[in-house]
Amino acid sequence: MREVFTLAVSAVLLAGFYAAMAYGLGLIYGVLRIVNLAHGGIIMAAAYLTWQLFERFGVDPYIAIPVALVVFFALGAGIYLGLVRFLPRGPAGAVQSLLLLFGVWLIIRNVAYLLFTGNEQAIHTSYATRSVTVFGSSFSVTRILVFAIAVVALLLLHLLLTRTYLGKAIRAVAQNPDSCTLAGIDVERVRIFTFGLGTALAGLAGVLASTLFAFNPSFGAAELLKSFVIIVLGGLGSIVGIALGACVLAFAEVFSIYVVPPYLTSAVGFVLLVVVLVLRPGGLFGQRVLR
Amino acid sequence: MLEVRDLEAGYGDAQALFGISLSVNAGELVTLVGANGAGKTTTLRAIAGICRPAHGSLLFEGKPLNAVPAHHRAALGIALVPEGRELWPQLTVLENLELGAFERGARSRRTQSLEKVFELFPVLKERAKQLAGSMSGGEQQMVAIGRALMSRPRLLMMDEPSLGLAPVMVTHMFAIIRRLHAEGLTILLVEQNLSRALEIADRGYVIETGKVSLTGTAEELLTNPAVRTAYLGI
Numbered sequence: 446m447r448e449v450f451t452l453a454v455s456a457v458l459l460a461g462f463y464a465a466m467a468y469g470l471g472l473i474y475g476v477l478r479i480v481n482l483a484h485g486g487i488i489m490a491a492a493y494l495t496w497q498l499f500e501r502f503g504v505d506p507y508i509a510i511p512v513a514l515v516v517f518f519a520l521g522a523g524i525y526l527g528l529v530r531f532l533p534r535g536p537a538g539a540v541q542s543l544l545l546l547f548g549v550w551l552i553i554r555n556v557a558y559l560l561f562t563g564n565e566q567a568i569h570t571s572y573a574t575r576s577v578t579v580f581g582s583s584f585s586v587t588r589i590l591v592f593a594i595a596v597v598a599l600l601l602l603h604l605l606l607t608r609t610y611l612g613k614a615i616r617a618v619a620q621n622p623d624s625c626t627l628a629g630i631d632v633e634r635v636r637i638f639t640f641g642l643g644t645a646l647a648g649l650a651g652v653l654a655s656t657l658f659a660f661n662p663s664f665g666a667a668e669l670l671k672s673f674v675i676i677v678l679g680g681l682g683s684i685v686g687i688a689l690g691a692c693v694l695a696f697a698e699v700f701s702i703y704v705v706p707p708y709l710t711s712a713v714g715f716v717l718l719v720v721v722l723v724l725r726p727g728g729l730f731g732q733r734v735l736r
Numbered sequence: 737m738l739e740v741r742d743l744e745a746g747y748g749d750a751q752a753l754f755g756i757s758l759s760v761n762a763g764e765l766v767t768l769v770g771a772n773g774a775g776k777t778t779t780l781r782a783i784a785g786i787c788r789p790a791h792g793s794l795l796f797e798g799k800p801l802n803a804v805p806a807h808h809r810a811a812l813g814i815a816l817v818p819e820g821r822e823l824w825p826q827l828t829v830l831e832n833l834e835l836g837a838f839e840r841g842a843r844s845r846r847t848q849s850l851e852k853v854f855e856l857f858p859v860l861k862e863r864a865k866q867l868a869g870s871m872s873g874g875e876q877q878m879v880a881i882g883r884a885l886m887s888r889p890r891l892l893m894m895d896e897p898s899l900g901l902a903p904v905m906v907t908h909m910f911a912i913i914r915r916l917h918a919e920g921l922t923i924l925l926v927e928q929n930l931s932r933a934l935e936i937a938d939r940g941y942v943i944e945t946g947k948v949s950l951t952g953t954a955e956e957l958l959t960n961p962a963v964r965t966a967y968l969g970i
């Protein structure tokens with residue numbers, strides 16, 4: 446019983462991180478109908494940025510978050526302006542967008558190999574090994590902090606999308622761009638902002654990941670795939686869908702230790718993905734539209 | 737107020753407009769009629785800017801429009817209620833209306849605009865929190881018109897606002913259009929329902945395969961023998 450409680454709490458903590466990690470991918474897909482294959486590369490790059498800030502300047506990883514948000518927002522907007530905007534619109538551009546963004550990922554990865562070699566890195570903060578005990582089970586402070594930050598980020602994002610003119614415009618562009626133009630919305634600017642915001646969220650996920658895991662320049666591949674699984678599970682409908690998708694994945698992974706050996710944990714998500722795609726191609730919680 | 741000269745436009749290689757010229761004076765209700773595929777929608781889309789003309793000039797209040805990006809035309813006072821309504825179905829009615837007033841000038845006056853829209857369509861006030869996509873066809877058309885009005889237009893273009901509506905709703909829509917016109921709004925109306933459109937219009941243009949084939953006052957067109965046989969089946 447104690448063990449089930451421990452695992453359940455671990456799963457919830459993990460789900461928070463997963464939701465924040467998936468949201469950037471979902472946002473970009475919802476508005477631009479493009480799967481950002483560079484998502485994992487951005488997560489990795491943000492982990493390295495955090496590590497550099499920590500090692501060189503002693504900046505605490507969580508203090509580095511605003512820096513990462515600004516840097517990766519700018520990088521995302523730059524990728525959109527310099528590359529993505531030249532893709533053909535609609536289904537015609539789907540394959541090109543995959544190739545293009547996969548190329549971006551390869552570039553980011555190889556730059557990281559050049560700069561930092563392929564050695565594993567990790568961030569060892571003074572509180573990295575500290576933990577708190579709840580009902581006799583102990584949880585690491587880092588995991589709790591990551592969860593709290595992820596939840597706050599998702600709430601702020603929710604407020605942005607539902608309460609501000611810009612956020613409503615983002616959702617409207619996802620649903621009918623021509624009508625946005627008629628209403629006086631500069632659709633292209635909304636797309637630039639969305640790509641920047643989605644990339645900044647991947648950057649946030651990278652900062653958080655750097656405090657949880659060791660990483661090397663190939664880090665991010667599993668994170669991209671997991672983000673994809675979450676979006677397929679939860680749909681783009683709302684923050685609730687993403688959160689549910691993240692919970693399903695996190696619980697499946699964490700509780701899979703009862704049935705499969707630990708080294709197969711990361712395969713759990715993909716099995717889940719295949720099963721859902723076969724049984725419910727619309728996703729578990731439906732909603733193919735950002736709303 | 738609006739002057740269209742020799743407008744040519746199309747979709748890829750398929751040309752749809754072959755030199756349309758028309759004008760709308762301030763305060764007028766002008767209607768564009770013609771068969772399916774004649775080019776009425778394309779004409780309105782070109783004026784609104786979401787379809788790029790290949791040739792011809794557009795003047796709005798004496799100023800050339802061609803170089804004005806589509807998303808700046810709302811601020812000039814041009815609004816289009818598109819064919820098929822084109823709402824944001826997963827946003828609420830209220831959000832649809834609010835976004836209609838996105839542009840800065842309109843945004844500062846959105847409270848008054850909203851009051852006006854709710855006065856015109858009281859049912860929208862009751863349904864403000866409902867998703868636009870879950871409304872009936874007639875209510876969606878009200879949202880589409882309301883959204884256009886939220887931008888405080890000086891020229892309101894409507895593309896087949898009665899399409900697919902129940903007869904009662906069609907009558908209601910025409911009453912609304914007549915009222916907006918009576919209040920001084922300049923309107924360019926595209927309609928398949930030619931007799932009802934000419935009933936409330938000042939002037940009309942008949943469009944055939946991308947050209948203006950006939951123009952005149954509403955009365956002239958209604959009594960024109962060619963129009964009567966071709967479009968009214970009399």
Ligand SMILES: Nc1ncnc2c1ncn2[C@@H]1O[C@H](COP(=O)(O)OP(=O)(O)O)[C@@H](O)[C@H]1O
Binds near residue numbers: 750751773777779
């Ligand atoms: N999206 C489109 N792609 C290609 N051709 C189109 C498109 N929309 C309209 N057309 C063509 O352009 C011509 C004019 O269409 P349209 O302006 O919609 O006519 P109307 O509104 O008078 O029915 C028609 O021949 C139609 O087939």
Ligand SMILES: [Mg+2]
Binds near residue numbers: 773776895
């Ligand atoms: Mg049409």
